[in-house]
Amino acid sequence: MYNILIRAITVVGLIWNTFALNAQESGGIIHGRVLDIDGTPLVGATTSLVREVDTFTISSVATDEYGKYRHANIEAGDYQLIVNHLGNERYISELLRIEAGATMLMTDIEIGESTTILKEVIVVRKEPYITQKIDRTVVNVDALISNAGTNALDVLEKTPGVRVDPNGMINLAGKAGVVVYIDNRPTYMSGEELANYLRSMPASSLQKIEVMQNPPAQYDAAGDAGILNILTKKAPGTGFTAGLDLGLIQHRYTASNNSMNFGYSGNKLRMNGNLGYVVQNGFADVSISRQFFDATGKITSTFDQLSKIRRQGQGMLSMINVDYNLTEKSTMGIVLNGTFARPNRKTPNRNSIYDSGGMLDSTLLSDNLEKGRIGNISFNLNYRRKFDKENHDFIINADYLNFQIDRDQRFNNSGIQNDGLLTFFEQLSGKLESDINIYSINADYRYPLTEDILISTGVKTNFTKTGNTADYFFVKNDEYIPDYDKTNNFRYRENINAAYVNFYADYQRLSIQLGLRIENTIGSGHQLGNVMRPDSSFNRNYTGLFPTLFMLYKLDSLSHNQLRFSYGRRLERPYYQDLNPFLNPVDHYTYNVGNPYLEPSFSNKIELSHIFKNMVTTSIGYSDARNLVSETIEIMDGTYYSRPNNIGRTTVWNASVDVALSPIRWWDLQFRAEMARLHARGDFYMGYLDNIGYNGYIQGMMGFGLGKGWRVQVDGHYQTDITQAQFVYGSKWGVNTGVSKKISDRTSIRFSASDIFYTNINRGIINDLHDAKANYRNVGDTRRFQLTFSFRFGNSGVSKPGNQTNSADEERSRVKL
Structure with missing residues (x-):
């Protein structure tokens, strides 16, 4: 870490020495902000300062991500300020007199949308698909037509730089360990459970995706x-509004995504809400082949497994956010969230075992059924106090979250010889219950030292209490006999205390953001055991420092060329349930196993980017992670065990280019290409693991406006083979298309088709197995057709997402439901 930090500081020093003189200003200064009529900053508006005596433009500056502009080194005289932004009315100021060496702060300039009819073509302000900021990339969800009728997981999979593996694990720029937030609050889920939750969240309720590789x-x-x-849609600034989205999905089966959002805003009261109802009806045909060898490398047996997974169920999501202005400068808010789902999974599978000569030896038929009940309730109470200066405020959040997850499992296994004789029948019944409670409180304070320098600081503490009970029984002649190898009762407690300070300075061309966070973690786990297994326990206590640095330098006054630098240190704590050492059966020959010896992972990341006209972003990056937690596979006596383990060291070099532009008024283009080199090495149960892999990824979108409310879009992706620890994920590609029609200002309809050629199929190879090798293929419901009808009533339009954050930020992401 220290070598990387020293390099980062050196780079900062070089950049600062190179550009410090450019940040110094002389002569007069005129500065301010440009907003739309809703108070949202207008990014990329051109502000021109025109000399009155000869109408010569002496300075032209584009507004930044906060809508700010600044003209410096202005000679004394009379000027007019002119503001232009595509899709908005032009603004021309009154005559402005600037004195020598004086600074003039303009009042906020608010300009409305401009509607110009040209041969029945309506020109209005269109939000870009991708916006680059100093510390994040923002993706506009509605800009992609093929998102219509889909869900949040599909939206993430189409987001530039994001990939989703067959188990629902989300990767960013080729790296695992992504934390998913919703409206600045973590989901507290992971893996398949997070995937199920995101599948139940309609895409129509989403507004933006903020991608932060270095938060x-x-x-x-x-x-x-x-x-x-993930930022969800909110109501407009005044009056009442509501929207209804009805989506029908057809693949092999029929499913639906439906949502309604509503809001009200008065003088003191502001309320937003979302309701979602989802019918899940998916499938996955999974085939796994395992070959076993003797010491000489000769095949001794082959195991082929075919599983026909059916996922069905219903889910409801609800959210209501109420803010009340106690005074002109103070606001009290309440946020209530509820998620209720009934996911069911039925998995009949056929396991064929062949001898060394390839002749069928025996067959195992399994009929596995799981019925789940998931309930999540969260409560947030927040208070915000604004002071006289802009960006001077104090915010406090208190949170309580509860997860109740129950699963009823049944495994029926029948062994059949190759002559058809039944050799055994086994029935296993399981009941799993999880109860997770999270309490959290945090306070944040921001103070602007000057108009261009902002300091923020905050503290946070949270307490997490989890309980997981698993009761398994063999069922024989209606008698339930405890299976003590799998039955367990696991308890975990954790307390995290944190504090941070953040410094932000915005000069004429140089913006810099420095931060330092400290976190202390105290955890204890207790496995209560049973009559066959003894009790066991463990304790953790560790403290970490996490510096961050962001720099953005404008190489020209119009911000056509910008350099962005970022550095950050990150932490990855193990999921709560991964610390539970007991077995969790998937089928007769496959088990998930926890690991109480997991250590937290620490990583350092550095990235340098060039941004051209906010349209083309080219980046190179490097990350170095120690003790990265990764899924590992071990085969013992023909049984397949999936267990999380720490990988000693994982380094990633990556390069990428992002393009988002409109070559012609009616043609939008977005493209991303990335390449990465991943090197994982460390102690492994097979010996020493040392794997190097190269991979590439291409993703693109083209949209065409056809006039009269019609729009057509095509998007797709291609992924090369990816080597990651034991796994080699196979290449895959997919093409999607969509068409939309705006029937009226309040009504629209969209039709989209995903994975038209049915090529987005997950497959791969598992390496480093003891005297064995394995491969898999997972064919799911990726090819689908969606029809979505949208209707808005009340005040049309959607406001920007709120700034209210939540104190329980990270803990939700560590829950495996």
Whole structure:
């Protein structure tokens, strides 16, 4: 870490020495902000300062991500300020007199949308698909037509730089360990459970995705690969509004995604809400082949497994956010969230065992059924106090979250010889219950030292209490006999205390953000055991420092060329349930196993980017992670065990280019290409693991406006083979398309088709197995057709997401439901 930090400081020093003179200003200064009529900053508006005596433009500056502009070194005289932004009315100021050496702060300039009818073509302000900021990339969900009728997981999979593996694990820029937030609050889930939750969240309720590979200091340090923050739609600024989205999905089966959002805003009261109802009806055909060898490398047996997984169920999501202005400068808010789902999974599978000559030896038929009940309730109470200066405020959040997860499992296994004779029948019944409670409180304070220098600081503490009970029984002649190898009762307690300070300075061309966060973690786990297994326990206590640094330098006054530098140190804590050492059966020959010896992972990341006109971003990056937690596979006596383990060291070099532009008014283009080199090495149960892999990824989108409310879009991706620890994920590609029609200002309809050629199929190879090798293929419901009808009533339009954050930021992401 220290070598990387020293290099980062050196780079900062070089950049500072090179550009410090450019940040110094002389002569007069005129500065201010440009907003739309809703008070949202206008990014990329051109502000021109025109000399009155000869109408000569002496300075032209584009507004930044906060809508700010600044003209410096202005000679004394009379001027007019002119503001232009595509899709908005032009603004021309009154005559401005600037004195020598004086600074003039303009009042906020608010400009409305401009609607110009040209041959029945309506030109209005269109939000870009991708926006680059100093510490994150922002993706506009509605800009992609093929998102219509889908869900949040599908939206993430189409987000540039994001990949989703067959188990629902989300990767960012080729790295695992992503924490998913929703409206600045973590989901507290992972893996398949997070995937199920995101599948139940309609895409129509989403507004933006914030991609943060190096999150700033005010965010929790957890998340080795970074944070994906999903921002949902809110109501407009005045009156009442509501929207209804009905989506029908057809693949092999029929499913639906439906949502309604509503809001009200008065003089003192502001309320937003979302309701979602989802019918899940998916499938996955999974085939796994395992070959076993003797000491000479000769095949001794082959095991082929075919599973026909059916996922069905219903889910409801609800959220209500109420803010009340106690005074002109103080606001009290309450946020209530509820998620209730009934996921069911039925998995009949056929396991064929062949001898060394390839002749069928025996067959195992399994009929596995799981019925789940998931309930999540969260409560947030927040208070915000604004002071006289802009960006001078104090915010406090208190949170309580509860997860109740129950699963009823049944495994029926029948062994059949090759002559058809039944050799055994086994029935296993399981009941799993999890109860997770999280209490958290945090306070944040921001103070602007000057208009261009902002300091923020905050503290946080949270307490987590989890309980997981698993009762398994062999069922024989209606008698339930305890299976003590799998039955367990696991308890875990954790307390995290954190504090941070963040410094932000914005000069004429140079913006810099420095942060430092400290976190202390105290945890204890207790496995209560049973009559066959003794009690066991463990304790953890560790403290970490997490510095962050962001720099953005504008190489020209119009911000056509910008350099962005970022450095951050991150932490990845083990999931709560991964610390439970007992067995969790998937089928007769496959088990998930926890690991109480997991250590936290620490990583350092550095990235340098060039941004051209906010349209083309080229980046190179490097990350170095120690003790990265990764899934590992071990085969013993023909049984397949999936267990999380620490990988000693994992380094990643990556390069990428992002393009988002409109070559012609009616043509939008977005493209991303990335390459990475991943090197994983460390102690492994097979000996020493040392794997190097190279991979590439291409993703793109083209959209065409056809006039009269019609729009067509095509998007797709291609992924090369990816080597990651034991796994080699196979190449895959997919093409999607969509068409939308705006029937009226309040009504629209969209039709989209995903994975048209049915090529987005997950497959791969598992290496480093003891006297064995394995491969798999997973064909799911990736090819689908969606029809979505949207209707808005009340005040049309959607406001920007709120700034209210939540004190329980990281803990939700560590829950495996």
